Amino acid sequence: MRVAFAGTPEFALPALAALHESHRVVGVLTQPDRPSGRGRHLSASPVKTFAETHLLPLMQPATLRDEAPRAQIAAWNPEVLVVVAYGLILPPSLLELPRYGCLNIHASLLPRWRGAAPVQRAILAGDSVTGVTIMRMDRGLDTGPMLLRKEIAIGTHDTSGSLLAALATLGAAALLEALAELAAGTIQALPQPKEGVTHAAKVEKSEARIDWSRDAASIERQVRAFDPWPIAETALEGERLRIHSAVNMPVKSDKYLKSGSIVSVHDGIMLVQCGQGALGVQKVQKPGGRVLSVSEFAHNQHLAGRLLG
16 A cells, blocks of 8 residues: 655654555655754654655655645545554645545554543553554544554553553554455444544643642552653752652651652652552652662762652
């Protein structure tokens, strides 16, 4: 099948690689190069790097509203346009251009978690399962009819990074299955149910701040959901402290301790009092420093009795 592809981050690579191996990729769309790093040098997206390495036709329009990008895509003559975490809105004229339409790999079991951050929201909410949905795109936000859904369990140690990697692989396989059935005429696009719709709002950096008055289980999910970005954080006596790894500890709340109090440091665990229960912090990072185990962080300083917040 003649396939055009639109995507930008690492999450999109397994799908693009699978298409390159099994179909004819006639063109690739990705976001323009962006400044990154401390030097703010222009950096190519992972999808651009793949396309250039494999000598695939490439475009990086700043918008798809202009006629020039649409004309170029039309010249590629794709039978289908696959969209994976691209980052630009497709205009109606483009949605209707390919024979099989525009297909999207969405990292949730639609209609749950429509929007920009489905993986982070699923972990924050304590969902036990998630998955990918192969959807035919329409003019709404993740509202199009579904071709295929595949489930995966959310592990108790999954971060958004590890879960995204698993979903990227699952999504690539599901995409190939959907395309094969499309070509054979054996798959039907079904409308999304009206029940169970939730919105996965974009993650804001301000959400990373830990409120120790909350229960330990929800804070532990916050740590996992915001790894690798923006990383959950607190402050130790005014100095920012990032929390990279933590576990929910099976201990009773101490009503005499203030939330955020460091109860003890033992066996690589910094036990922190929460509104309900306690969090066992395992890895931390001070501003400008490297990620430290709690044993390293606690070396030559007394932490018990001090307050985070």
